[in-house]
Amino acid sequence: MGQVILITGPARSGKSEWAETWARESGKTVIYVATATRNPDDAEWQERIQQHQNRRPQDWVTLEVPTTLSATLANTKANSCVLVDSLGTWVANLLEQDEVSWASTVAEFLVTVQLVAADMVFVAEETGWGIVPAYPLGRKFRDRLGALVRQLGGMCDSVYLVTGGYALNLTALGTRLPDSIDDE
Template structure:
């Protein structure tokens, strides 16, 4: 199994830049898995995507994978470093799945992560630090992403929190919580 690293934190904190730095440091062929898709009518969204594209080295392979993340990871070669940016967008892309389908999607993803021989870097947003969303879909998103991040963090070799322009290695300064069946 390759190295698995989770990079989490709030919006605009530097998560993606830190993940990109780690990908470059791996010395491996980098496969950038973008979970976002282009939306031509949304200029602000296009600008965000362009900012990410401009930072990436030209030799990186970029794949747009809005939903089929597990299959994409399963197809990677051990000699690569896969950077998935971001899990929050992936969760949003699958919000219409019912609870049973979502549970199956997460289970498949977590098993795949543990079987892949490539190095993997996952960027994930922290959404649960604010108010509880006033609408059901917002609460579903927040809860699904929070649970996914916790479950993934439990199996990753290293977990970073990026905030205020600093990357903190939680794996060395934190205490891992006991495994929990419900991840509340």
């Protein structure tokens, strides 16, 4: 297993930029895995995608992978650094899966992460720091992403929280919780 880094934080906190720094400094071939899907009818979304693209070096390989993340990771070479941006978008793309299918998807993903020899940097949004979403789909998204981030975080070499313009190394500052995931 290569080095696994998780970078999490709120919107516009700089987590993607911190992940890009990690990938660039790895000295390896960088494979940027974008989980977002393009929507030509949404000019603001297209602008966000363009901003991300403009920041990346030209020699990085970009793959658009809205749902098949495990298969993509499984096919990476050991001498590369895979940057996945973002797990929140990946979760959103799979919200229509029933609970059994989702559990299988997560299990496959977590096993794959443990088997991949490449370095991996994952970007994930933090949710649930505010009110409980008023709609079932919002609660489903929040709960699925929160559980996934917790499970992945337990497997990572380093976990960073990016907020307020700072990247905090939670693995150095914090104490890891037990593996069980309760409804919190």
